[in-house]
Amino acid sequence: MKVALLTDCYLPRLGGIEVQTHDLAAHLRARGHEVEVFTATPGPHGERHGAVEDVDGVPVHRMALRLPWELPVNPLAPPEVRRRLRGGGFDVAHVHMGVVSPFATDLAGVALGLGLPTAITWHCLMGRSQPVFRALGHARRWGRRGAALSAVSGLAAAGVQAVVGDAAQVRVLPNGIDVAAWAPPVGRMPRGGGPVRVVAAMRFAARKRPGAVLEIARAARSRVASAVDLHVDLFGDGPERRRLEQYIARHGMGTWVSLPGRVSRDELRSHYWASDVYMTPARLEAFGIAALEARTAGLPVLARADTGVSDFVTDGVNGVLGRDDDALASALAALVTDTDLRRRIADENSTVAPAQSWAAVAALAESEYHRAGAS
Numbered sequence: 001m002k003v004a005l006l007t008d009c010y011l012p013r014l015g016g017i018e019v020q021t022h023d024l025a026a027h028l029r030a031r032g033h034e035v036e037v038f039t040a041t042p043g044p045h046g047e048r049h050g051a052v053e054d055v056d057g058v059p060v061h062r063m064a065l066r067l068p069w070e071l072p073v074n075p076l077a078p079p080e081v082r083r084r085l086r087g088g089g090f091d092v093a094h095v096h097m098g099v100v101s102p103f104a105t106d107l108a109g110v111a112l113g114l115g116l117p118t119a120i121t122w123h124c125l126m127g128r129s130q131p132v133f134r135a136l137g138h139a140r141r142w143g144r145r146g147a148a149l150s151a152v153s154g155l156a157a158a159g160v161q162a163v164v165g166d167a168a169q170v171r172v173l174p175n176g177i178d179v180a181a182w183a184p185p186v187g188r189m190p191r192g193g194g195p196v197r198v199v200a201a202m203r204f205a206a207r208k209r210p211g212a213v214l215e216i217a218r219a220a221r222s223r224v225a226s227a228v229d230l231h232v233d234l235f236g237d238g239p240e241r242r243r244l245e246q247y248i249a250r251h252g253m254g255t256w257v258s259l260p261g262r263v264s265r266d267e268l269r270s271h272y273w274a275s276d277v278y279m280t281p282a283r284l285e286a287f288g289i290a291a292l293e294a295r296t297a298g299l300p301v302l303a304r305a306d307t308g309v310s311d312f313v314t315d316g317v318n319g320v321l322g323r324d325d326d327a328l329a330s331a332l333a334a335l336v337t338d339t340d341l342r343r344r345i346a347d348e349n350s351t352v353a354p355a356q357s358w359a360a361v362a363a364l365a366e367s368e369y370h371r372a373g374a375s
Helices: 017-030 078-087 103-112 127-136 140-146 152-166 210-221 241-250 265-273 289-296 325-337 339-351 358-371
Strands: 004-009 035-038 051-055 058-062 091-098 118-122 148-151 171-172 195-203 230-235 255-259 277-280 299-304 318-321
Touching: 004 017, 004 103, 004 140, 004 195, 017 035, 017 058, 017 091, 017 289, 017 358, 058 325, 078 103, 091 103, 103 118, 103 127, 103 140, 118 152, 118 277, 118 358, 127 140, 127 152, 140 152, 148 152, 152 255, 171 358, 195 210, 195 265, 195 289, 195 325, 210 230, 210 241, 210 277, 210 358, 241 255, 265 289, 277 289, 277 325, 289 325, 299 325, 318 339
Parallel strands: 004 035, 004 091, 035 058, 091 118, 118 148, 148 171, 195 230, 195 277, 230 255, 277 299, 299 318
Antiparallel strands: 051 058
């Protein structure tokens, strides 16, 4: 098949949709498909206005405008994208939706208007935006026109289904992971001795709740004996960094909490292998790619139960799921003090691969394309 991936955001921006769309393109190509990407994100050297750039063997159509903060928005793009889709010999379009995706929304209409089989995947939780999505009616109309609708987790799919109603069935098309790349080295055993190392990784943006990492860690620290040695590494960067630094200084946490900054995926993986627990307090987590990476790396995962993380973390088996921040603090205290619990979960995660391998996810994507009507 020849597949058009339509997305507001793409590399060189870094985020869940950007990285996952890039990796999906690579794995579809490995399965023998042709893939091209259409995005409103400019290229690394300012490529925009329809310039086509090769990114790891995939043609990327940079339909970006010159806008403040490089916003991935282009209401002028549909006519040109329509022309390129019509003349490009595509078999299917795959639209990737975020919380606010004006470019992808426009292009979903373009693809369906051309009669092109269209799959549409939501990478977000609709949550409080459900009434807005319901009033706009896009998702319901797309379903009635035959689009194959999906979302990245069961929780996210339930939110889309509530908006779509009986217009279409919303399935789960999860994010994928390279299991071999993230799995811990053969023979690696859970750490023993030294401080219990807790790690978290995220953008330092309010919706990711990096401040909650520090609050939960501080609450857990107060619930364990002072003789227990605990260290927290919070990786990432963003607008909340200054506030995090102030919180650490105000509460005297500098001796056991560090902010190493943003690191590469290879460096982060090495840090996971040298740590004991992964924590994510995010509430608006449709899936949780970083948590899946940590779970694949063998770490017990501490997360909220009301997020997409529950698709690949079973409470007490792959980690601990809590209903709120207080429950997460109690769970972290238990993981820090209970070596046997940590080692049992780490052994499970090190030896049992998650179901979201890229081989499985790429096959599910193909099934969505066939469901949409692609030959």
